[in-house]
Amino acid sequence: MAKKFIITDLDGTLLDTPGKLSKKYIEQLNKWIDQGLAFTIATGRDLKKTMKAINGLTLKYPVILTNGAILAELATETYLKITHIDDNISKHLVQKGQEFQLFPIVFAAFDPKKQQMHFNKGVWGPQKEITFLSSDKVYPLLELQCVSIQYHAKKEQLDPLLKWVKEKYGNQVNIIYIEDVAYSTSGIAGEWFWLEINSHEAGKDKMLKHLLSVINVKIEDVIAIGDNHNDTDMLKIASQGIAVANAVDSVKKIADLIIPSNHEGGVFQYIEEHLDEFI
Template sequence: MKYKLLCSDLDGTLLSTKSDVSAYTIAQINRIKQSTRIILVSARMPNGMYYIQRDLGILDQPIVCYNGALVLDGTKELLSVTVPLKVVQQIHEVCEGFKTDMGLYAFDEWHVPKASERVEKEIKYTKTNPVFKSTLRTLEEWEGRKIGAHKVMLMGTKASADQLMPLLNKKFGNEVNLYRSNDTLIEIAPKSVSKLTAIQKLMGPGEALQDVIAFGDNFNDIDMLSNVGWGVAVSNAREEVKQIAQSITSSNTEHGVALYIEQHLLI
């Protein structure tokens, strides 16, 4: 098979560890990158993606951040869509009754109210650092700056996430996209964007979705994998993702993306 674009999720997919790509993956990307554009597509912030681009030798390519809410090509901003601050404030009010912290992301800013095990993991895995500030103070400052959030991360317990997810879907499902990252995390993104819409934004002359092969593992990858030319799930993906994928490769820890590239992609 030969494709013009390869689009891959990072965490749980391209990354063989919690934070890095393997030498095998780097070698396989190097083998095809002269004939295939390599686009990283993630829920991460830009600073959590640049070092991976650098390791892969693809800093000349655009990146899709925040599940498609921010698309960058070097220093050039190709797309920026945020959750309106009023909606973020309303979500915060709903969450106050639950044991849930709110992480707020805009461009290369990440604000959290306090340190926690989850925040420490995020720092370690994404190699980025947050600003520690109360959520109310951050929201007040962002209101003054007239900016919204590219992503909101709700960090709680499994019990609080179980309660919040249907509640937030009911109240805000028409205004935002909500994804359950894992048992304790809920990610919130602008309604009008997804990984798929971001990829469509990056289509160049003579390129179409049928020219794209994509890799993913989680709910926020379903739209992308379902609509590109060939969607591949890693074996550690959620069952719902594997059901819609056209192929299943090995797990991320077994370098599944690199293995699929080596076995199936032509130069």
């Protein structure tokens, strides 16, 4: 019987404290990984933010970043696969966003000549004043390979742009539209959402398939764990899709199993209860 391979989302799923994984769980995971646990991560975070969140965790497998737009090796900070949006589409998206008075808050681009990733970011957070990226931060990167364009605003502001993107480029890009839970739980007025636009080749499910081909693991041996809409396709293709108790209803509906919430260490409880299957 083949050993199971576990892949989990970070925020809202694995992370048990705001923005990071607690020391006790890092130590526990490292112990299990040393004993043979096949484990990795699929997150919406970029490489630097991922490393900050799980500082001290020693992963032996590549990680999926930027909601499946990137595959990387954390230990060496090496990018193994990078997807990008068609040049004409990315330029049109930015121009159309400005017509709706929307400006990116994250813009990721890859320079193929220098083999260098650029993540230009504005400022956001429940306790911070939002600062979007100015044109001089975005337009130079449009000359490179656009990996991800991300907007952060209230739902009523984002919906018109979302509608246009779906109608114009729905089958040529990967669209992620999720509520910012940090804002809603902080009592800030309005429905705040993230609109993320990546290549049509991106997605946690698509990058997972690529990862499995690289490490020679079969999809029937994969257990995927998540909490939000951007995890849905990954959970669907895995042999077992698991949702934490704090997951959104649509994820719980398609999950094969629901485990305790991230704040209760649900992922760790699940692994410990089934350790014989994983090690």
